[in-house]
Amino acid sequence: MSRGIVCTNMGVKAGKRIGVKGEIAAGAKSFVLNLGKDQANVVLHFNPRFDAHGDVRTIVCNSMDKGEWGAEQRESAFPFQEGTNVEIFITHDPSNLTIALPNNHQFKFPNRLGLQVIDFLNADGDFTIKSIQLE
Numbered sequence: 001m002s003r004g005i006v007c008t009n010m011g012v013k014a015g016k017r018i019g020v021k022g023e024i025a026a027g028a029k030s031f032v033l034n035l036g037k038d039q040a041n042v043v044l045h046f047n048p049r050f051d052a053h054g055d056v057r058t059i060v061c062n063s064m065d066k067g068e069w070g071a072e073q074r075e076s077a078f079p080f081q082e083g084t085n086v087e088i089f090i091t092h093d094p095s096n097l098t099i100a101l102p103n104n105h106q107f108k109f110p111n112r113l114g115l116q117v118i119d120f121l122n123a124d125g126d127f128t129i130k131s132i133q134l135e
Ligand SMILES: CCCO[C@@H]1O[C@H](CO)[C@@H](O[C@@H]2O[C@H](CO)[C@H](O)[C@H](OCc3cn(Cc4ccccc4)nn3)[C@H]2O)[C@H](O)[C@H]1NC(C)=O
Pocket: 030, 031, 032, 045, 047, 053, 060, 061, 062, 069, 072, 124, 125, 126
């Protein structure tokens, strides 16, 4: 499995929206989007698990601060199908990130790092990014 795309110096300020469009592989087990300052300071680790680490069709989110994981947060909605294209939108403010998913699902995750600018994004696992929109 190839490691995914890495974006740096994105300069996305609070209130701006990041749109990530990509393809979920057929037979997908899990994929990751990490957003933050850099790979050791991740304000959102977004990890839909089709079947991984004992989780089935569950979105697991976390943060990483100076290389240390925070507490996991699990979401009930799982509007993903393996082998399909999907678009995910992320916005942030000083308190929260808002993640908009297909089928009008949306949830919030705390901005534990108090990050004001998102510079880093990477993808990993069974997901191929096709486009990234900064608006
Ligand atoms: C109950 C005691 C064990 O707890 C388990 O501990 C696992 C290991 O720490 C937890 O799994 C980790 O959860 C982290 C978030 O809290 C991350 O998701 C860890 O994965 C990091 C990662 C791997 N990759 C590469 C990758 C990603 C997707 C597919 C293929 C490769 N990219 N980021 C993932 O390994 C897993 O979420 C956790 N489960 C629970 C219920 O707490």
